[in-house]
Amino acid sequence: MQAEPVPGPLQPPLRYGVYTGLELEVQDPAAVPTAARLGLEPPRYCGRCGRRMVVQVRPDGWTARCSRHGTVDSTELDRR
Incomplete structure (x- = not known):
């Protein structure tokens, strides 16, 4: 039984x-x-739980990490 991925x-x-x-x-x-x-x-x-995320700003974008819901990168948003 495989767990569903966390959004x-x-x-x-x-x-x-x-x-x-x-x-x-x-x-x-x-x-x-x-x-x-x-x-x-x-x-x-985090839009899912409201917790403050750890944000790293880079010259080419940013990454944001929620302790419960994982990481999102600005480059991922460009692909959508």
Whole structure:
């Protein structure tokens, strides 16, 4: 019996805001920073559990790691 893969921190359905950590149901759209709305800021919170992620910014992108839901790389998002 093989375990199902754990969904990544940015895979839908998202429950929390990736820039604020607030539940999407109560998050005010104005709470999202302007730099994030422009695509200049990497996600800081896991969209699945709301935990703060470890983010590494590189010259060519970023990586973000949730302790529960794994790692996502900005280059992976370009392929979708």
